[in-house]
Amino acid sequence: MSSDSRASSIFPRTDWAELGPAAVADTARLDRLIRLYWAPLRIFLLASFPSLKDQADVLLQEFAEDKMLKAGWLQRADQQRGHFRDFLKISLRHFVLDRLSRADVKHAPVSLDEMEVEPSGPEETAEAFDLTWVRTVLAETLRRMEADCKDPSAEQPRRGRIWEMFRIRLLEPLFNGAPQVPYEQLIETFGLKSPTDASNMLLSGKRIFKTHLSRVIKEYAGQDAATAEEIRALEEFVARLARKMP
Amino acid sequence: MTEFDCSGTLFKSPPKSLAAFLAAGEERARLWRPEELGAIFRHQMSAPILVDLGGFDPATAARLKMISNAQNLLLKSFLDLLFHPSPPIELLTMAKDFAKGNMEHPDSALPNEVAAALYYASIAAAYVRLDRRITQLGDAELKRGLEWAKGQPWLEPQIARLFEEALQKLAQAGSNP
Numbered sequence: 531m532s533s534d535s536r537a538s539s540i541f542p543r544t545d546w547a548e549l550g551p552a553a554v555a556d557t558a559r560l561d562r563l564i565r566l567y568w569a570p571l572r573i574f575l576l577a578s579f580p581s582l583k584d585q586a587d588v589l590l591q592e593f594a595e596d597k598m599l600k601a602g603w604l605q606r607a608d609q610q611r612g613h614f615r616d617f618l619k620i621s622l623r624h625f626v627l628d629r630l631s632r633a634d635v636k637h638a639p640v641s642l643d644e645m646e647v648e649p650s651g652p653e654e655t656a657e658a659f660d661l662t663w664v665r666t667v668l669a670e671t672l673r674r675m676e677a678d679c680k681d682p683s684a685e686q687p688r689r690g691r692i693w694e695m696f697r698i699r700l701l702e703p704l705f706n707g708a709p710q711v712p713y714e715q716l717i718e719t720f721g722l723k724s725p726t727d728a729s730n731m732l733l734s735g736k737r738i739f740k741t742h743l744s745r746v747i748k749e750y751a752g753q754d755a756a757t758a759e760e761i762r763a764l765e766e767f768v769a770r771l772a773r774k775m776p
Numbered sequence: 777m778t779e780f781d782c783s784g785t786l787f788k789s790p791p792k793s794l795a796a797f798l799a800a801g802e803e804r805a806r807l808w809r810p811e812e813l814g815a816i817f818r819h820q821m822s823a824p825i826l827v828d829l830g831g832f833d834p835a836t837a838a839r840l841k842m843i844s845n846a847q848n849l850l851l852k853s854f855l856d857l858l859f860h861p862s863p864p865i866e867l868l869t870m871a872k873d874f875a876k877g878n879m880e881h882p883d884s885a886l887p888n889e890v891a892a893a894l895y896y897a898s899i900a901a902a903y904v905r906l907d908r909r910i911t912q913l914g915d916a917e918l919k920r921g922l923e924w925a926k927g928q929p930w931l932e933p934q935i936a937r938l939f940e941e942a943l944q945k946l947a948q949a950g951s952n953p
Contacts, residue, residue: 569787662787664794669786676780697780704797705785713808713815724823725816726878729807729885736801743801765798772795 557599563750564594567618569666574619574659579626593625614750614760615663619656661771664764671743672701679738688731689738691720695728696735808887814930817890821855821932828854829870836870843867854894858901858938865902869910872898889928896925897935900942919946 564571568590575586582589597603598621606617678684679693695716702708711719713728722728744757751760786794799805808816820828829840843864857863857871875895878884884891900922902910911918925931926939 661791665786665789668794668797669782672780672782672786676782700797700800701780701785704793704800705789710809713812713819717819722819724828725820725887725890726823726828726885728816728819729887732807733883733885739801765795768791768795768798771791775791 559749560594560598564598566670567663567666567750570659570662571618571622573662574655575622575626577655577658578623579630582626589626589629590622592629593622597621597625614752615660619659657771660764660767664768667743667746667764671739671746674746675739675742678742692731692735692738695720695731696739699732700735806887811930813887813889813928814932816887817893817930817935818932820886820890820894821858821935822853824852825854825857825867825871829867829874840867840870854897858897859934861905863901863905865906865908865910868898868902868906872902872910892921893925893928893931893935896921897938900925900938904938904941904945915946915950919943922946 571590571593572586575590576583603621675696676693679689681689698708698711698719699716703710716722716728720728720731722731743761744754747760747764748754748757751757826837826841829837843866854871857867872895875886875891875898878886878891879888879895886894899909899911899913899918902908913921922939922943926936926943
C-alpha cells in the first residue's frame, strides 16, 4: 500500500510500520473491501438501528478498525467464504449491540430495546443490505468493464465498440428506460458486416461482463466454487425480490 | 461516446431492472427481439458470403473464394447466391451447412429462426434452380420445413416466393413420381 493510500485509508489509526507484510496485505485487502461495500454496511446499520443515524459513520469506522482489523477477523471471514455478506452483517450487528450494551451500562439513557428498532423487520433489513450489495457489485463490475473496454493501451481496439454495443443494447434500455435502438441503426453505428458480427459483439460484451463480475465477487468470496455460488445466490435473490416488488 | 453513470444508475434501479439485466447477461439469453428478426434476416441476406462462410477451414475458405469469384459470378451476398440463375451447388451446400451449424449450436450468434430460414432457403434454391436435393430430409419433412419458413411474417416477399416455388415443385414431384 502506498503512503498516499495509507493516508486515505479507512484505518487511519493503524501503524502500518508495525504490521508484518502479510498483515499489510490483509489490511489493504480489507480496506479495499470495506471502502467498496461501505454503502450496504451503512444501509444495514441504519435499518437495524435507526436511532443511530447521526453516529453511523463513526460506528462503521470503529467497526472497521476495532473489529475487522483485529487479528483473525479476516481469517474467520475467509473460512466463511461464500457467506462473506452474512458474516459481515452478523459481525456488524454484534459489534453495535456490544457498543450499545456498554453504553447502556454506563449511561443508561435509552434502553437497548429502544435503540435496536427494526421498523421494517429483520427480513426487510437484510434485504435492503443485500440489494445494496448487489447494486454495489454490479456498479463496480460495470465500472471495471467500461475502464477495461476503453483502455487505450489494450491490444483490441474493438473492445471500445463492444462496450458501446453493450451499453446501447442492454444498459440504457434496462436502467435508463431508453428506447431500443433499431437493428438497422446498430448496423450503421457499428459498421456491422453481418448478423453474426452483431451477435458476436454482444456476446463478447456479455463475456467481458461475466469475467469482471467473477473477479469482483472473487475478491470477497474466495475460490471459484464459492464465487459461482455467490453469483447464483445474488441472481436468485434479485429475481425473488423482483417478483415481490415489481 | 456517451458516458454511463454506473453507480448513479444502478443505485436508483429497481430489483426488476437488476433481475432483467442479470438474466439478459446470460449467454443463452435471447439476444434479439422477435420483431428484429426481419431486419436481421435482411442483413444476413445482404452480408458478404465470405464473411460468414469464411469461417470454415483454410482450404475450404480458399475454395469458397475461388468459387464465388469464378466465371465473373457476382456472388457477393447470400441473396446473390439464392437468386443466381445457376448458383454453384458447392456454395449452396456450404450456406446450408453454415445455417445448420448455427441452428444446432446452443451459443450460435444467429437467431435460430434466421438460421432455419437460411437453411431452407439454401435447400430451396438448389432444388428450384438446379433441380438438386442438397438435403437428406424426406419429402414430408422438407415440406413441413418449407411451409414453416414461408409462413414467417418477417420474411422478404421474394424469399417467400422461393419457398413457394420449392413447395410447388415438391408437390409436382410427388404427383409425378
